[in-house]
Amino acid sequence: MDRRRNETFSPNQVARSLGVSEASIKRWCDKGILSFTKTAGGHRRIPVHVVLDFVRENDFTLAQPEVLGLPPSVGLGSRTLRQACRLYGQALEQGDELQCLQLTLDLRLAGHDMAVIGDRVIAPAFYELGQRWQHGEAEVYQERRGVEITRHVLSRLKDSLAPPVSAAPTAIGATPLGDPYSLPGQLCELVLLELGWQARFLGSELPMETVTTAVEDLHPRVLWLSVSVLEDPEGFVLDYRPLYELCLKRQCAVVVGGRALTGSLRRQLKYASYCDNLSHLRGFAHSLWGAK
Ligand code: B12
Incomplete structure (x- = not known):
């Protein structure tokens, strides 16, 4: 191990391992970005740990990786998600739907579940896009197109899932009136479908009365509410109460989430589970029922 840490490589070898030009490596050495030692003959030598730190930090x-004597799969695993998030964000901004689809399908093939893809790739990519929009670095049309692209991608991913068995419990979801944010709801649907549930996102901007009727008609075991924005928080609390009471009677667990549900608002609500993210929903739903 220590022997490996002390092993050094030429700029040419490091360049090949990173897939960049030798000139770039020499420049980074000279700028102090990559630290190196010099041989008696004056040639630069870069320790392997310097290369690995550089890869991680940048x-x-x-x-x-094999040029540095590392296994060819190095760099896969958890780092892949960060990389995928960056690429997904770039593809969103460029309007490259195929690339977005390819990235998410690859992650599924690599064994990542939908909750992880939503929490660690799609949501942070949109967060970044929102930041760029706020700072005038991305256009409104790029954000809107990104949402459309992701809607299509999620619907393609849905097509790639096995249909639920007839004995699977039902879950339904919605966003309340005034909340146009549809991606969290669509992602919740996918997370539950992947677990084998008969899940259906009813849509955005639904009055609580019609969600109540849906609970009466569809007998769900879980109702999820995604709340990203609330125009009238007090009105929401009032409208939500009878819905919650009905769900309690019908043994339907209410799961709530979304950035508008602040701590003070949550204290006024009753629910079975509050979820910060999709992995929480996955864990909760799995504890109730999970075919997979
Ligand atoms: C896309 C988007 C929109 C789209 C949404 C379209 C659609 N059909 O969904 C539209 C065009 C509607 C929109 C409008 C506006 N937006 Co906007 N929008 C965004 C953006 C870029 C992405 C939101 C998103 O969908 N993210 C992807 C989802 C999957 O991630 P998420 O919401 O974080 O959800 C995760 C968790 O919270 C959790 N979760 C959420 N809900 C639930 C529910 C359950 C049950 C569970 C288990 C988990 C869960 O799981 C998800 C995955 O981890 C955000 C940037 C950001 N920071 O997120 C800005 C952002 C939210 N918008 C912003 C603004 C300012 C606006 C507008 C006011 C712009 C304007 N001037 O018109 C309007 C307001 C609209 C309104 N009525 O309130 C600001 C809000 C600032 C603030 N502090 O309030 C943000 C933060 C952008 C920014 N950086 O400034 N927006």
């Missing part, structure tokens, strides 16, 4: 991928 979100680089190792194009050919």
